[in-house]
Amino acid sequence: MNDHIFPAQASAKPFINFDSKGFLINGKRTFLVSAGLEYARVPRQLWYDRLLRLKRAGFNCVEIYTLWNYHEPQEGKFNFTGDHDLNAFLNMVKSLGMYAIVRVGPYYCAEWDMGGYPVWLKFKPGLRVREDNAEFEKFVDRFFDRLLPIVCGQQINKGGPVIMVQLENEHNEGWGTVTPNNYFRHLQSKALDMGLQVPYFFSGLHHSSDPAGDDILDDPKRPNPWFSTEFWSVWYSQYGAKPADSAVYSRRTWKIIAHGGGGYNYYMAHGGSNFGYTNNDEDAASYDYGTAVGQAGDLRPVYYAFKRAATFARGFQDILENSIDAASSYKNITAGHDLKITARSGAGGDLIFLDNPGTNSIKATVSVDTTIPTSNVTIAPGEIYPLVHNFSISKAIKLNWALTRIYGLVKQGSTTTILVETRKDNPTSLFFKVSAKPTLIKGKDSFKVAGSTIYLVTPPRETNKPAEYIFEVSGQRVRVLAMSSKDMDKTWLVEQPGTNIIVNGASYLGEVKEQNKQLLANAEYPLLAKKDGEIRVYAEKLSSTLSPVYHDIASSISTINLSPWQNKNAMVYAETGYNDKNWFSSANPMQMGADCNTTADAWYRTQLNIPSSGKYTMQVDGGDRATAFIDGKQAVRWKVRNGEVTFDIEKGRHTLAVFTAHDGRDKLPTYQGIITDVDKKGLSGQVLLKKGGPFISSAANWYFIKAAKAEDVKGNIPVFDTVSWKKYAIGDDVFDKHEGFGWFQTIIPVPGGNPSKLVINFRSVDEDATVFVNGKRVAGHKGWNSPFQVEINDAEILKKPIALTLFIENYSNEGGIDQPVKINSIGAAEVLTGWKMLGGPGDPDAANGWNKMALKTTFAGPQFFRSQFSVPRQKGIHLIWRVHTDGLSYGSVWVNGHNLGRYPEKIGNIGMYIPECWLKAGLNQLVIYDENGNRPDKVRVITEKEAGRITYKIQTAIH
Structure with missing residues (x-):
């Protein structure tokens, strides 16, 4: 796969640039930690909340699709307002200090209806998608004429957040900088003509659930950093977290960091919902994806794993974005263990990674030089443990060795705060080199000064709050906060004008404001968790402890009472x-x-x-x-x-x-x-x-035999026997996801009723097929997922069983007969014209036609059902409500006129998420359209306690 990126135009290079080692944004080496999020799957009122949750996890970038049918659902009628306001979304990304990678299509995939194509494209004669087709390109250009001015106007060199753009998506022919045909060149020319100046690429880069693999990612032939645009974190068939998710995807993330990657984008970091009729045939209303930030905004264990990795990578981005492989220099840093050693070395220092790929913990002794005491480190199964060497904190202070896991570094004016791990099986071991006499300020007893070396060594221990150690050299201060991983989960880095602030103790820290030298913040903890304890705030030269202000919370209710149902005949x-x-x-x-x-x-x-x-x-x-x-x-x-x-x-x-x-x-x-x-x-x-x-039956009892090459179709069909020919089941991949060729054969019995003709219907053959009847070639077809048919009207042939043979050519991915082959013997029949x-189902908001639903009444077809409910309101409690459609068939649900999407869910009975911004004080209206007219007696509106949150306030002086 080509993973090159087209460079920025000269006008944009001062703002976004790259070399083979890393990205530079505004001239600074920047590790890209990107979060896949679709604004189309989140109500506008919740955009800020979801983006802030991602920012708090260390993400500095979001990656989005600009889904075509979301913006042009009807031909020529464009929508870039309200929930569709891409410009407003990008402005919000910018306001949060984040960057954006925009994937403009025109194809997207995304488990979205038609992959993002507007349905009206189906009815344009001669139109062929994703090819050099004038009819297709005409409509793409018209869409781009509306879309690209927004995207290009938001490029980083124009004052916006957009740093990269992807054209097309996962195309068979071109990835990276490959432009194999005029279709690619057309997209490229159109985008450049519309003002694209930031770097761009085609189709994507390194899409995988484990994109780094086990290899070093340096490539001397690559002009740009290694980057993954789709690091599949969990999968769209999942709701919520599984126990292993956090460890699995944490390790895969750390492999990118340790092997030389320049960044990554989790697809998805927040999945959201398929509102209305936007889902594809693999999912329904939920697109939770098992993500770090859940469909309802709740935070999963994998969120905190991603946060720890992001905090480290961004803290040491000067090394990671400008380094070479240095594993050979540190291969003897430990001995006698099954550890894999990788390392990155650059002008900014060295990072060494102790990788335990096994299933048992490893206790390793780390020895670096004679001036530094050895350190014992316990590395958990699957863990990648970073060590830091020769990192400059200021002109007067260098972190010579960190033989303790560092979570990250935070610049706070003249103070550098180092967040380090403390746990019961690993000591805290940091060694600094200084060029002037240090002043020990806090935790003096834990420091040892010997000439130009400062030792900070504490015994293995678990703490219930961060331990603080401070020293100063030539006006530059170093603060070390030693904490457990649980404490790190509750530690938040807040970018403030002029300096950064660290807040510890909150399960989640929301919006933060500084007002009259006071820090004002919103915080929360999970509904099912214990209250957060003390909150600690660390500013440049201040640290303080305070007690949060909680509201009195009564026990929350779990079910909402629905008013008696009404129905309206929809048939x-x-x-x-x-x-x-x-x-x-x-x-x-x-x-x-x-x-x-x-x-x-x-x-x-x-x-x-x-x-x-x-x-x-x-x-x-x-x-x-x-x-x-x-x-x-x-x-x-x-x-x-x-x-x-x-x-x-x-x-x-x-x-x-x-x-x-x-x-x-x-x-x-x-x-x-x-x-x-x-x-x-x-x-x-x-x-x-x-x-x-x-009159229709399926062709059964298929057999298969491999062919050597495509040209074999010109030869004789192999003689059938049950030794060399193997049984074949429709849908099986006989080519093991590789290029391959083969013969498929079955026998069609003599049709009953003496029809004048037989029609053989092929729904999908993957990918090119040649059809033979009784050994004679009768048809050819190119392309999978495209139906075609073969007609037999020779009376003599119809008198005997028919040998039906296919020669299939597969050039990528799975191959075979995708769907059942149907034999139709109806012959002459009346044509209904x-x-x-x-x-559409009709108008769910129409006021007329409603009746009280009588008991035990049954319905023979589609019905609308309507009820009302009130949502309990209590200050300090944030409940998540879901509509459970038990007892219903298929259909849609509206709350206060907002379409929640399609049911039934395909990932379990999780209920349909009601975005809290769509609920209102007083009565709320619930409308259901059930296709079979099943009664709604079992429908419930239930709170999802696992996603609920308790909110509270934080206020403290920071100056």
Whole structure:
């Protein structure tokens, strides 16, 4: 993979630049600790809260997608206001002193509906995505004309936070600086013409759950630092934390630091929610991702692991961003242990990392030189333990050796505060070199001065608060705060004008203000945890202890009472006399979205004239779920992707109404080409109706044999036997995620009913396929996830079993037959025409049509349900509320008009998060749209105690 980055334009280089060793921002070596966060998945009112939580964890950068269909959901109608106000978001990032990496697309992936493509692109003839296609590039350019002025206007050299830009995302052909075709060059030219001046790259850099691996990351051929734009921290299939997450992802982070990386971006650091209809088919409302900052803003154990790594990396960024591999110089720093030694050396000093990759603790003796006493260090399983050597604190003070884990360094005017670890199995051992006589100020008994060396050695111990040691040389002060990892978790670095402040003791420190020489701060601790104790504040030449101001907290309630439910009939669109005059019209039904509706629901209607009563089969393409109504009464439910449905119809004229819904569109990873027929939703194409049936079966009993090369397709099909040919199951990857070629074969039995033709439907073959019938080549197809069909209408062939053979060419990732191959024998049938379509469930906010829901009443199709509730308010308590949709089928939930997203969740019964900014004092309205009309009797609004917080105030003098 190419991992090069295009350099900044000359005008931007003083603000953002790089060399092979590191990034320079405003001329200063800067280690990039970046947090993946999508403003589209967070209400605007919560942007600041989520960004601040990330900043408090040591993140100095955020990475975002500018999702196309979020900003242009309807063709030509752009939205960059309110929750969509990208400019306001970037201004907020800037106000917090953070940087931004912006990924402008036009493709994103992100487990987002269609990977970010607007659905209206599906209906543009000749359009091919992610290729040098004039029709596609025309619409990309129009979007970029609105998007890029915002992004370019926020570049760091323009006074904004944007330091890098990514064009495209995870494209098959080009990563880094590779521009393999005119499509890439078009994106590049467009961005540069629009004023892009900061560094940029294509597709991404080092996407992985363990991006550093086990190798040193230096590369003399790379002109830029190593950087990961997607360090997958946990995964989108998870809600909340698992016990191993913190240790696993901590180690993977430290490997980047220890192996020479210039930074990393966690994807995701805060996941958020898929509000409305933005989820793809792999998830629902939650995009929690198991992240450091949870969907509701709660802090997970991995948050604190990330915080410790970030604090260290940024504290020693002068070394990390300008260093070379120095492992060989320190290979003998310990002996007789299964430790892996890595080291980074630069003009700013040396960092040595003791890596315990095993599953047992290791007690190591560290020996550096004859003037420094040896030190015993215990390294936990999987831990990477840093040592520091020859680090200049000021002209008069050098940290010669730290044989203790340093959490980080904080510059506080003339004071440098070093945060170090103390624990029961490791001593605190720091050795300083000074050029003048030191003055010992605090913790004098723990210092030893011998000439130009200051020793600070304390025995192994656990503390319940930081121990403070201070000395001064030539007006420059060094403060050492020795603390446990738990204390470090409660230690917060606050950037203030003129100096920095350290606050210790709060489980989380929120917004901080300085007013009349007083520090005013908001803090919190988890609802299920004990109260925080003393709060300690460390300024440049001041340290003070205070007691926080708590509110009196009564026991919190866990469930909200809902008012009696009302319902509104949402299947009126199925009634015979319903006026569909203004609906979207077409001869054949069009896919969902053809009417510019972006929801996950659509109704279709047409008229039937049935000559005789009986069982009929209807065939229609599309997806996903559907319910057919005959004259307003439910006839059958089925999955449209099955291709057909059979039900009874009486003789005569009837109104056929079909309700369809889906669970999100495919995110289309790696897909290139026409998207019109990819992942169809609703009904699509010609609709056939024929008495009898069913007429569709799946081709079963597949066998597979490998081929040597692509050219083998031109030769004879290998003779079939059950020794060399192996059983194959649809969906299996026979190429082990590598390039490969092979033959696939099955036998189609003689079809019943003497049809005039057979149609073989291929939903998806990965990736290129050549089709043979009875050994004769009949068709070829390129590209996966793109349906195609083969028709057999030779009467002689249809009289006998048919040998169906595919030759598949796989050029990347998984390969094989992705989805079942369907055999259709319907032959001649009536074509149903004159279709009408209405997208959407209807208006959940409409005031009319509501009725009190009668007991035990059941419903045969979609219904709206409505209730009200009051949220308890108590000063000092921050409760998180979720709607649990127990007993319901599929659908959407609104609170006070805000769409929480789709249910059911695919990651467990976690409930649907209600952003607290969407709740109000007094009555709140809850509206549910259930596709099957299941009663809401079991629906509850419950607090998520694990995510709840207790808030309090801190106030103290700092001057």
